[in-house]
Amino acid sequence: MTPDDKSVDRKSADRRRFLVDAARVSGLAAFSGAIGFLAGRKGHAAESRWQIDPDKCIGCGNCATYCVLDESAVKAVQCFDMCGYCDICTGYFDTNYQEINTAAENLLCPTDSLVRTFVEEKAGQRFYEYTIDLPLCIGCGVCVKGCALMNGSLYLQVMHDRCVDCNECAIAVACPSRAFGRIPAETPYRMKKQALAVVRQKAADPENAKARELLSQVYQS
């Protein structure tokens, strides 16, 4: 190698180093630009959570089978303020029931997680309260579909003590009515519009702290 060649080599090495440095600096500039743009546009760093819009949900049953968890993060919720406390609940009894009793063939829920409790008899009408035994519920939505024949007070929600918050929710992908969406993490639940109106009224009562607590968890727009 002649000294001339060496200086050419060094020159090209210098040029390379310069280009590499320039690439690094422009990369850094691009990243800080992206941070500024993305962080600044929203003005806040809201986390978000998956949730079901109960007004769109059709109770198809995908929530029970598509969740990545063995026991789905989706469970049924009872909105007592919309419930008619029916004697013959269409979410509890199979419409083809043989007898009014708790034999499996008469009930809709496959895991016996919907609990029917007698409350009161008034003017010959018997009223029952329906509550959900959450550890048993698998989120299949059969009761939701049944209840939709009447008041529709039962609805499905993603339970945030269970949800692992996948970046792409497998149930959302399989949802036939596009009821899944992301909402702010501070208010990670939804309610039916009708129920929301009732609960707002209840919350106006200064003594009803529970209704206000519920509202504080619910995304209201």
Next chain:
Amino acid sequence: MKKVASIILLWLLLPGLATVVAGELIPVPSFSNHEVPTTEVAPGEWSAWEVVHVVFLFAALVLATLFALVARSRKYLLALCVVSLIWFGFWRGGCICSIGATQNVAQGLCDRGFTIPLSVLAFFLLPLVFTLFFGRTFCAAVCPLGAVQELVAVRNVRVPRWLDHTLGVFPFIYLGAAVLFAATGTAYLICRYDPFVPLFRASGNASMVLIGVCVIVISLFVGRPYCRYLCPYGAILGLLSRVSKWHVRIVPGECINCRLCEDACPYGAIEAPISAEPPEQRARGKRHLAWILLATPGVIAVMAWLGTTWSGPLSRLDFEVRLAEQVKLEEMQQAEATDASDAFRNEGRSPSDLYAEGIKRQQQYARLGGWLGVWIGVVLSAKLVQLSVRRGRSDYRPNQSNCVACGRCFRSCPVELVRLGLIEDVSEKVEEARA
């Protein structure tokens, strides 16, 4: 008797049912001695954990960088691998990872209504910044997906050069497709086909589990198949690592060209020295390069055309397009109603609206498919250019873009062994290897 009574009751309720449909509810009874309870929902998790995860990510990146570049210790890197796997994989459940965050960032840039939390942004950007300065230390011991493959890479089957280069194009194509679908809000492909998330959570749907098992079985024989031939984030990191300021080195000092490191790398990232070409070959190489550059617009045009033509299957990932097709088929009585089409009918939108929307989307996907084609054309051309450029080098070096800084090569280098004081002179190791 009871049954008759209940049937009568149901009949009595039926007029009520009609009003329910019209939007009025059976009123909540007012009880004499029972308060109507309020719905209760489980509170969400403590979101400050996100901050903890980001801090841990930063700490892990710092440690991985120190272990690879300063301590030069494969043992430490492996230990960090295990910790990262447990923390980010099994405990955090794999979501959200830096690889998947690419999609959130793409959607955040394109969709005005999409919020991207700062923690997600940190997960995307921190490894990029580190790579820009120190090479792919994130891949070495922080990424849980990389860690799984690193720990199961027991056999080292060398992938032929031509195959390695061919497969090496896929991460870029995958990246293009993932960004495109995320930006349009259609799908998060990277997450949908993440092979390791079922392992982290010990659950998942059948296709995910199947892909996962396949990738892990392949990883036993071929080092890091996901990182090398699929990972879209790895594609970005590879590009950045090329210009990294302090990249990991095989030799701590002067390379003695003993060739002992050549087989140490299961990822085919060690490049042997090559001489600069003699002038006549150089001239031929230049002509070769000129032809490739000339052909580039053609390649891009062909790929763009292919992308446009094949946009049909692409658009089928879109919910609205699928729904429009389904409803149309049902109208022509060639398909049974599905949950989706039932839900659509209950919504009260007219089918013609849906068709118009579907066609609009399909045209949009034809355009996007074209752009994806352009991207693929650029990637292919860049690969060809890269293959036809030959730069002489006099020592064994890691290929900065492919090297994941796993540290397997350190102990194979006699110079390193001398540095560590394990042998007196390089010749000991070299002679032992020859024998």
